[in-house]
Amino acid sequence: MSLSKEITISKSSVPKVALLVLATIFAFGVFEVGFDQGQLFSIAFGDQAYADMYIHELTHDMRHAAGFPCH
């Protein structure tokens, strides 16, 4: 006769999927808030995005406050 017993173990390694997801969020978020000058929206709107700079304006105050060079 076999008995089933539930035990809790601690796994120390960081899953590769989590590493990939978090590294992507890190790179994308820092670029958008800290450095985007129209690049993201230029994918959809072309050169006009560099003139409008919607993301730059949206993140403008946080960009200055967090210490990123802004303009």
Added chain:
Amino acid sequence: MRTSLFIGIILLAGCSAGIIHGLVNLVLVEPYLDKAIGIENQHMFASGEAKDNPQFWAEYYSYRAWQKGGQLLSGAILGMSIGSLYGIVFGYSRNILPGNSFAKKALALAAIMWITLYLIPFAKYPANPPTVGDPATIVLRETLYVAFIAISGFGALGFYQIYKRLKSRKMVAFIGYAGLMGAAFALMPQNPDVITTSMDLVNGFRAVSIVGVSAFWLSLGLILGVLWQKLQPDKVKQSKFQ
């Protein structure tokens, strides 16, 4: 490690700390930004680049509302982003960080990352309000800022590896990191832009900027530490057959 829980608590902690950062900025930093942008406006009127008329002010208040509102959204995005890096480092280093609970370990790591990724780079390339900064030098300033953060961050990681391998005289690793950063301070170029506005405004802005970013790191460490302690994403239940 439960992957979705691990990612979830990191993003929740980062988002919450980022919103706190945005709220602190709305209260403390915005008055300085308004003052600095006011000076920029006066320069534009004086040079003829813009006209002081109702149409200008209608547009001005419209985009300032967009920028101020953006503090919270961009705070949340930046918080999740920086929180992701912090979470990765915490995931790998939690068993070797000082402290007898995950809450204390999370705070210890937040303090280390606050110093290496923010405070030391800030000493070389401090935050500046609008009115300071020539648009022609933006790429150079961004490159210098990122390079300095990378040198500090990877330098800390490298000297930690040396610290681990040293059996005695572990202070050598701290001295090595200090030497590396001292060399980076001396060798890397200064911010090329001359400050022509009031230093009272610039220094006041820098002081509240430090308060805001420090509030972010403190909140991030506290929130992730409490969530990790409570939910323990690294504990996995397994069935064992006997």
